[in-house]
Amino acid sequence: MRLQWLQAYKQMPWRSQIKWSSRILTILIFSAMVIGLYLSVCAQAASIGLDIQKSEITKDDLESEIADLRSQLALLTSEREMEKRARDLGYGFSDLSNALYVAVPGYTDPQPANLAEPYTLQIIARPMVKPGYTQSLWDWLSRNTLQVENLPQGNRS
Numbered sequence: 001m002r003l004q005w006l007q008a009y010k011q012m013p014w015r016s017q018i019k020w021s022s023r024i025l026t027i028l029i030f031s032a033m034v035i036g037l038y039l040s041v042c043a044q045a046a047s048i049g050l051d052i053q054k055s056e057i058t059k060d061d062l063e064s065e066i067a068d069l070r071s072q073l074a075l076l077t078s079e080r081e082m083e084k085r086a087r088d089l090g091y092g093f094s095d096l097s098n099a100l101y102v103a104v105p106g107y108t109d110p111q112p113a114n115l116a117e118p119y120t121l122q123i124i125a126r127p128m129v130k131p132g133y134t135q136s137l138w139d140w141l142s143r144n145t146l147q148v149e150n151l152p153q154g155n156r157s
Helices: 002-011 013-076 079-088 137-150
Strands: none
Touching: none
């Protein structure tokens, strides 16, 4: 039977050609899929990298703009500038002898908030640590070895 199969197989040479062609085609398709997947991942990584770079540039621009606005605010609220603007509006320095103090009946100064409970000394009636934990290792060993030595000769194991 094997001989008949080999003979039938040899009569059809296109079968071996199709076999090899299908193997090569399968390898090419698999390679193309792997390459396509690799290119897709690389393209996404490159796109995300560019987005990150653009975001960092925008962040740097905004930080420099914020620093510029803070320096402008500091200049506008400086002592000299504020005094100049006050004088332009007609304000001036007052004399303490001309100051008017008004007493408001029933007004009390605000007291600071005290959120902590008052401290009270608490005396604990029983110790927090069990007596067994206060014994040193040396005391425990000496007590247990002395107990073993005091046992009668027949009870030692």
